[in-house]
Amino acid sequence: MTVALPDPAFAGREYPATPAYSVGREKVREFAAAVGAQHPAHHDLEVARGLGYADVVAPATFAVVVAQRAEQQYVADPAAGIDFSRVVHADERFTHHRPIVAGDELVTVLHVDSVMHRAGIAMVTTRSEIFAVGADGDREPVSTVVSTLAVRGEGK
Amino acid sequence: MTEAVSVGAPALEDLAVGDVVATRTLELDRPRLVRYAGASGDFNRIHWDEAFATSVGLPNVIAHGMLTMGAAVGVVEDWAGDPGAVVDYQTRFTRPVPVPADGAAAVEVTATVGAIDAEARTVRVDLTVVHEGVKVLGKAQAVVRL
Numbered sequence: 565m566t567v568a569l570p571d572p573a574f575a576g577r578e579y580p581a582t583p584a585y586s587v588g589r590e591k592v593r594e595f596a597a598a599v600g601a602q603h604p605a606h607h608d609l610e611v612a613r614g615l616g617y618a619d620v621v622a623p624a625t626f627a628v629v630v631a632q633r634a635e636q637q638y639v640a641d642p643a644a645g646i647d648f649s650r651v652v653h654a655d656e657r658f659t660h661h662r663p664i665v666a667g668d669e670l671v672t673v674l675h676v677d678s679v680m681h682r683a684g685i686a687m688v689t690t691r692s693e694i695f696a697v698g699a700d701g702d703r704e705p706v707s708t709v710v711s712t713l714a715v716r717g718e719g720k
Numbered sequence: 721m722t723e724a725v726s727v728g729a730p731a732l733e734d735l736a737v738g739d740v741v742a743t744r745t746l747e748l749d750r751p752r753l754v755r756y757a758g759a760s761g762d763f764n765r766i767h768w769d770e771a772f773a774t775s776v777g778l779p780n781v782i783a784h785g786m787l788t789m790g791a792a793v794g795v796v797e798d799w800a801g802d803p804g805a806v807v808d809y810q811t812r813f814t815r816p817v818p819v820p821a822d823g824a825a826a827v828e829v830t831a832t833v834g835a836i837d838a839e840a841r842t843v844r845v846d847l848t849v850v851h852e853g854v855k856v857l858g859k860a861q862a863v864v865r866l
Contacts, residue, residue: 591759598759599790600746603797605804615802624797624806624862625790629760648764649776653785655812663804710810 569686569717571645572679579637579674584697585630589666592620599623612665619666627658631692631709634672638690639713646688646715654687654712661705669697670706677710684717729801732866735833735843742795742831748783748817749824756787770821780818783825788817788856792829792849796862799831799845805864807842812858817851827851834861841866 589609596606601623604611612620639646664670675691689712695703730741753767762784765772773781789811797803819825827849834846847860 595759598752598756599787599794601790601794601797601803603794603803605802615804617804621803623790623803624793624809625786628786628790632761653813655810656786656789657808657810659808660804660806 568645568647569681569684570679570688570715571643572681574638574644574676575679577638577676579634581671581673581695582634582637584669584671585633587622587664587666587668587670589620591629592622592626592666595626595629596623599625617663617665622664622666624658624660625656626664627660627692627694627707627709628656630664630670630672630694630707631711634674634692635690635711637674638676639688646713650716652714652716654714655710656712657710659708659710661707664694664706668706670694671697671703681717686715686717688713688715729805729866730799732836732838732841732843735836737833737836739833740830741833741845742799742829744795744829746788746791746827746829747824748787748791748819748827750781750819750821752824753781753783753787753819756784756790760784760786762786778816778818780820782816783819785813785816785857788827788849789813789860792827792847792857792860793862795829795831796845796847796864800864800866805866806862807865808863809861811847811849811860813856814858815851815854815856817856825851827856831862 605621673693677689692709694707830848835844849857
């Protein structure tokens with residue numbers, strides 16, 4: 565059986581902005597509880613407001629929920645050639661331009677930054693640029709999520 | 721080396737490279753993995769189906785790397801006194817954390833001051849994240865604005 569590696573021609577691609585992800589207060593609390601984030605600003609509205617936030621604050625890795633949806637546009641595309649049974653998460657980076665809070669309406673522009681083959685393994689790096697959409701339609705940069713997947717080729 | 725007691729935000733001027741600012745032991749068990757799968761939307765079977773995980777060559781069900789990453793940074797948020805102060809957080813996933821059917825996998829987190837930028841008012845906190853004596857995250861670094 566021939567195992568195809570991801571198509572390098574996808575490098576440099578940019579996808580259209582996703583539909584908005586609405587950050588719910590209970591979703592922030594649920595995610596915070598799941599990672600064990602104990603700081604009350606994730607859970608208690610009054611504490612969050614006391615720190616100057618409009619609503620409860622998402623944990624530092626919450627943006628992965630938003631980014632992974634955007635990444636599906638690429639990784640679930642059969643033409644991209646990514647066999648998910650051969651994928652290992654290699655690295656992840658979050659850069660927050662401002663914290664995500666409940667009530668945010670977030671749209672994501674996905675970029676395929678690189679697709680590199682080396683010794684039968686492909687390294688695929690995506691970048692999700694997450695923006696908050698204001699009532700006037702303006703986009704404010706919120707988070708940049710860079711994720712690298714390692715895809716094992718045949719015999720690896 | 722100092723053990724910080726978190727009362728409000730730490731003062732940048734009081735910190736030195738090498739200070740251990742927080743430690744925590746994470747207990748990762750199967751219910752925790754299922755809970756994270758639901759909260760994050762990552763339903764990959766390797767994180768909850770032992771028969772599937774072993775069929776693809778893993779020693780057992782393994783924790784989501786993103787769960788380990790997400791759980792480890794909690795000590796930094798608590799130390800900073802404000803979760804929104806974590807402006808950058810990155811890691812490599814170097815080793816999986818197998819999670820047994822019974823009991824839990826213990827993961828030890830140590831947060832150390834790695835660098836201080838007095839001009840930008842930021843501190844880089846380096847996280848050492850260890851399971852059974854082996855680092856499971858590599859270059860785990862959180863940048864905190866103080």
